[in-house]
Amino acid sequence: MKAKNFDLEALDRDYLFHPITNLKSHITQDVLILERGEGIYIFDKDGKKYIDGLAGLWCTSLGHGVTELADAAKEQMSKLGYSTLFASKSHEPAILLAEKLIEMSPFSSGKVFFGLSGSDSNDTQYKLFTYANNKLGKEKKKKMIARKKGYHGVTVTSASMTGLPNQHKLFDLPQENFIHTETPHYFKEGKEGETEEDYVRRLSETLEKTILDEGPESIAAMIAEPLMGAGGVILPPKGYFPAIQDVLDKFDIPLIVDEVVTAFGRTGNAFGSETYEIKPTSMTIAKALSSGYIPISAVIVNDELFEPIKEASGDIGVFGHGYTYSGHPVSCAVALKTLEIYERDKVFQHAKKVGEYFQNSIKEILEEDYVGEVRGIGLIAGIELYKDPLNKIAFEEAGKAGKILSDTCQKNGLIVRPILDTVALCPPLIISEKEVDELTDKLKKSLQEAKDEIMKVH
Numbered sequence: 001m002k003a004k005n006f007d008l009e010a011l012d013r014d015y016l017f018h019p020i021t022n023l024k025s026h027i028t029q030d031v032l033i034l035e036r037g038e039g040i041y042i043f044d045k046d047g048k049k050y051i052d053g054l055a056g057l058w059c060t061s062l063g064h065g066v067t068e069l070a071d072a073a074k075e076q077m078s079k080l081g082y083s084t085l086f087a088s089k090s091h092e093p094a095i096l097l098a099e100k101l102i103e104m105s106p107f108s109s110g111k112v113f114f115g116l117s118g119s120d121s122n123d124t125q126y127k128l129f130t131y132a133n134n135k136l137g138k139e140k141k142k143k144m145i146a147r148k149k150g151y152h153g154v155t156v157t158s159a160s161m162t163g164l165p166n167q168h169k170l171f172d173l174p175q176e177n178f179i180h181t182e183t184p185h186y187f188k189e190g191k192e193g194e195t196e197e198d199y200v201r202r203l204s205e206t207l208e209k210t211i212l213d214e215g216p217e218s219i220a221a222m223i224a225e226p227l228m229g230a231g232g233v234i235l236p237p238k239g240y241f242p243a244i245q246d247v248l249d250k251f252d253i254p255l256i257v258d259e260v261v262t263a264f265g266r267t268g269n270a271f272g273s274e275t276y277e278i279k280p281t282s283m284t285i286a287k288a289l290s291s292g293y294i295p296i297s298a299v300i301v302n303d304e305l306f307e308p309i310k311e312a313s314g315d316i317g318v319f320g321h322g323y324t325y326s327g328h329p330v331s332c333a334v335a336l337k338t339l340e341i342y343e344r345d346k347v348f349q350h351a352k353k354v355g356e357y358f359q360n361s362i363k364e365i366l367e368e369d370y371v372g373e374v375r376g377i378g379l380i381a382g383i384e385l386y387k388d389p390l391n392k393i394a395f396e397e398a399g400k401a402g403k404i405l406s407d408t409c410q411k412n413g414l415i416v417r418p419i420l421d422t423v424a425l426c427p428p429l430i431i432s433e434k435e436v437d438e439l440t441d442k443l444k445k446s447l448q449e450a451k452d453e454i455m456k457v458h
C-alpha cells in the first residue's frame, strides 16, 4: 500500500488498463474516482455527491450501502467461502437460488446454469445450442441471428452476437455464423407515412427473408434483448416480439432472451419478457440478480433444451463446460438475499409506480429544442439529441453533443451514460418520486447549461 495521501489519479493512469474507455484521452481527461454510496447517491473521493443515474452500469437496483447484502456475503464467506458445482458436488445457496429463479421466471420448469457475467452466460447460450443440436443430429444448425445495435457482451462469441461496430473493430469480429438483422427503432427507422404496425410487418418480412437466404435449417437460434440497453435504450415497437416470434416459430427457430438489463423489475414487471410478450426457450440474466453487488449471472433453459444436453453428456461422460466460479456460494447467497428483498419490499411494484412518474417527468424535456426523442419504460430511459429534431436530422459529429450533456450532468451531480447522442438513464429501482424530481431538475438544468455548446456542434 502507498502512503495515505497518494495521488489516486496518477496511480490510476500509471497502472490501470480500463475497460470500454478511450485509453488515449484517459491520459489527459479527469478521472472520476468514486468512494462510497448511499441509496441512489454516490460520492467521489472529494465528497461530492451524485445521483447514480445509471445504477452503476444498469445493475445496482437496490441502490448503494445495502448492509443486508454485505451481511449475507459475510455470513456465507465465514461458513463456506468456496465450493464447486463440478462433478455432482453442490451447496445450499446454489440449489435454493436455482429453485427460486425457476419459480420467478417465465419458465414453468427448467434448469439454471450459473456464470459470472452477461458475456460468459451468452457464450454459454451459444455452446448449449451447438451441443444440443449436434446431439440431435442437426449439425448444420450453427448460425445465430442477433440484431444491429444489440449488446450481448464482449467475449469472442458474445461480442459476435453484439451488433455494435466498436465491439468488432480490430478484433476480427464478428465471427462467421453471426448474422445481424434490423434494429427495431420506429422513430428513427420508420419510413414517412409508415404506421408502427406496417413497420413491424416490414421488420418481420426482413427477418423472414434473412432466414430464407441463410437457410432455415442452418439457424440455431435468435438472441434479443427485450429492449436494447447499451445500443441506446431502444424500445421495441408495439407488437414486435409476437410478430417476430411468429416468423421464428414458422422455421422452428428458438428465441434466446437476453434479460441482463431488463430482468428484476426494470421495465415495471419482473422480466422484460412479461412486458413485451416474449416466449423464450432460454434466458440470460445477470446484473440486478445481485443488485450488482457481486458477480453472478445465469442461463435459464427450458426442459426441451436441457434434455438432449443431458443425454449427450451421458454419451461423452461429462458436460464439458463450466467455470470454477459457476454458482459461487457467496454470489448465490447475495443473490438469494437480493431476491428476498425484492419480494419483501415489493420492489417491482414500486418500480412500476415510480416508473410511470419518472416517464411522465422526463417527457417534459422534449420541449428543449435539441431533444428529438425521449423514450423509455419503467425506470429506464434514453434521451436522444438531434441537430434538428423536427426534421429528424442527427448531428454529423456523432457523439459530441451526448458527451457535452453527460459532462454537464456530471458537473451538476448526476451520472448518466452517453451512447453517441443518446443519454441513458437507469436509476436504482428504489428511487422515490421526490428523488425523481431531483434527478429531472438536474437534467433540465444541465440541458439548459449545455445548450449553447451543443448548438455549435455540427
Ligand SMILES: Cc1ncc(COP(=O)(O)O)c(C=O)c1O
Pocket (backbone or CB within 6 Å): 058, 116, 117, 118, 119, 120, 122, 151, 152, 153, 154, 225, 229, 230, 258, 259, 260, 261, 286
Ligand atoms: C443485454 C446485455 N447482455 C450482456 C451484457 C454483458 O454483460 P457483462 O458486462 O456482465 O459481461 C450486457 C452488459 O451491459 C448487457 O447489457
